[in-house]
Amino acid sequence: MSSDDIPSRASRQGGFAGSPGANLPALRGHNTALVLGLLRAAGEEGVSRLELAAHTGLTPQAVSKITARLRVEGLAAEAGRRASTGGKPATVLRLVPGARHAIGLHLDRDELTAVLADLAGRAVAVRRAPLAFEAGAEQVLTTAEREVAELLAQAGGPLVLGAGVACPGPLDHAAGVLHRVTGAPQWDGFPLRDAVAARLGLPVALDKDTNAAALGLARALPAGAGSFGYLHLGTGLGAGLVLDGGLYRGPRTGAGEFGHQIVQLDGPRCGCGRRGCIEALCLAAVAGGDLPAAAEALGVGAANLVELLDIDRVLLGGRTVLDAPEPFLSGVSRALAEQARTRGSAGARAAVSVALAPGRAVADGAAELVLAPLFG
Numbered sequence: 001m002s003s004d005d006i007p008s009r010a011s012r013q014g015g016f017a018g019s020p021g022a023n024l025p026a027l028r029g030h031n032t033a034l035v036l037g038l039l040r041a042a043g044e045e046g047v048s049r050l051e052l053a054a055h056t057g058l059t060p061q062a063v064s065k066i067t068a069r070l071r072v073e074g075l076a077a078e079a080g081r082r083a084s085t086g087g088k089p090a091t092v093l094r095l096v097p098g099a100r101h102a103i104g105l106h107l108d109r110d111e112l113t114a115v116l117a118d119l120a121g122r123a124v125a126v127r128r129a130p131l132a133f134e135a136g137a138e139q140v141l142t143t144a145e146r147e148v149a150e151l152l153a154q155a156g157g158p159l160v161l162g163a164g165v166a167c168p169g170p171l172d173h174a175a176g177v178l179h180r181v182t183g184a185p186q187w188d189g190f191p192l193r194d195a196v197a198a199r200l201g202l203p204v205a206l207d208k209d210t211n212a213a214a215l216g217l218a219r220a221l222p223a224g225a226g227s228f229g230y231l232h233l234g235t236g237l238g239a240g241l242v243l244d245g246g247l248y249r250g251p252r253t254g255a256g257e258f259g260h261q262i263v264q265l266d267g268p269r270c271g272c273g274r275r276g277c278i279e280a281l282c283l284a285a286v287a288g289g290d291l292p293a294a295a296e297a298l299g300v301g302a303a304n305l306v307e308l309l310d311i312d313r314v315l316l317g318g319r320t321v322l323d324a325p326e327p328f329l330s331g332v333s334r335a336l337a338e339q340a341r342t343r344g345s346a347g348a349r350a351a352v353s354v355a356l357a358p359g360r361a362v363a364d365g366a367a368e369l370v371l372a373p374l375f376g
């Protein structure tokens with residue numbers, strides 16, 4: 001898996017709406033995206049035009065044209081010279097991370113987190129505010145508008161490309177519309193993406209909190225880290241899936257409804273209306289202070305996921321896990337070890353770890369919903 005593959009697949013699924021923001025013509029086009037992707041991956045060290053040509057398959061002339069445009073827009077700058085084999089020293093170019101920014105909004109059930117990320121995906125400003133997601137649209141939109149205004153003021157009025165919004169699912173990423181969110185049925189059918197775009201006057205992309213987190217986490221993993229499932233246990237339980245280098249949403253953004261797999265036929269009633277869902281078991285155990293029992297239920301689900309998809313790793317996150325990672329790490333590890341044992345020699349054990357970017361994986365990933373399509 002290379003981190004460049006992930007944005008390109010994500011971008012193909014589209015899902016943007018709103019006014020153009022600071023999305024300048026220089027940022028458009030497939031070849032420009034390829035060049036920007038290489039500049040982003042090279043970081044501070046930079047990359048020469050010849051290397052850009054070699055890695056993109058473009059002619060040196062085409063690369064020069066694109067990089068000249070990027071420099072005019074302030075997106076790329078010279079980063080010194082480097083000896084090249086045989087010829088004169090090559091000029092090295094690098095991305096200028098502060099040239100544009102993206103907003104990431106995590107709408108959780110009780111809290112809003114807003115980040116302003118630069119082109120490298122680094123958060124340069126962060127705000128948090130209480131939120132009552134279940135109270136409905138007006139309150140959520142007003143809070144989002146106010147916090148984004150504060151965020152931008154704090155950062156001194158940066159050029160913003162757009163905003164990524166991540167919230168509990170189910171929802172339709174392509175249409176930007178919420179479905180029947182557990183515990184908040186009044187959101188069913190609400191066009192949240194367009195509503196936020198109208199308030200902010202910016203292009204907006206909408207996705208599930210778990211998908212946003214998985215997209216952001218995929219960038220942080222080393223190349224070759226393989227396919228993974230990100231399990232998010234907070235006020236609910238869901239998953240984001242990165243399979244063969246791409247975020248897997250499914251055609252209706254229905255993939256990753258991990259929490260509503262039924263594991264106990266006569267189990268407790270779940271918020272979704274059925275019985276014995278993993279989410280119901282986990283949340284009941286957490287509410288009763290029995291974290292090992294919650295971890296055991298989570299482990300059953302993690303082992304099912306590995307069994308079904310043959311993924312290489314499981315990343316754990318969400319507020320409940322981050323507050324007390326140890327019982328969850330050991331409970332899920334035990335379940336995966338058991339699962340690998342049943343496979344015998346065919347069963348390489350999937351790795352388990354707690355997701356990086358503690359506490360902000362979703363908001364950072366929401367900004368990546370805007371940034372990823374630029375870096376094909």
Ligand SMILES: [Zn+2]
Binds near residue numbers: 271273
């Ligand atoms: Zn359920």
